[in-house]
Amino acid sequence: MSLRMKLAAITLDCPDPLALAAFYQEATGFAPHPKSDAEFAGLTRTDGLLMGFQRVTDYRAPRWPDQTVPQQLHICFDVPDLDEAEAALRRLGAGKPAHQPHDPARARVLTDPAGHPFCICLE
Incomplete structure (x- = not known):
């Protein structure tokens, strides 16, 4: 079982x-x-x-992708439109790290105001 x-x-x-x-x-x-x-x-x-x-x-905020202060947790959110979601989240205070490991047409890494990285992914 x-x-x-x-x-x-x-x-x-x-x-x-x-x-x-x-x-x-x-x-x-x-x-x-x-x-x-x-x-x-x-x-x-x-x-x-x-x-x-x-x-x-x-x-201490995570230092993603540098691991001197590890991210500890990673959350992904599905969205219908990446550009729209990114713009709205950035207006709310999200950051966008320079390092983007994914195809930007499929997923993007952002950081919340406390520095936690999270992904927005195309549904």
């Missing part, structure tokens, strides 16, 4: 949980978790998946 697990939550370390939650709320449309505060903020997808953001003292 194989074990089947359902992903229930993803939590990112960051210096400002409420600010990072606001970025991802605008980007994903997930609903704010009612118990969010300055130490831990959360967003909930309609199927119950929680995306959490926890305050870490002396937080």
Whole structure:
């Protein structure tokens, strides 16, 4: 018998949980978790998946692709239009590293305001 697990939550370390939650709320449309505060903020997808953001003292942003401070986590989001999604995410505060390892017509690496890399991929 194989074990089947359902992903229930993803939590990112960051210096400002409420600010990072606001970025991802605008980007994903997930609903704010009612118990969010300055130490831990959360967003909930309609199927119950929680995306959490926890305050870490002396937080050091990942240095992707350099591994002096490893990325620790990588999230991918499917989007219908890469150019439109990239422009909207950059307006929200996402960055775009110079190193882009994928075919830019299929996927792009961006960074959230706390420095975590994530991909947007063509559906």
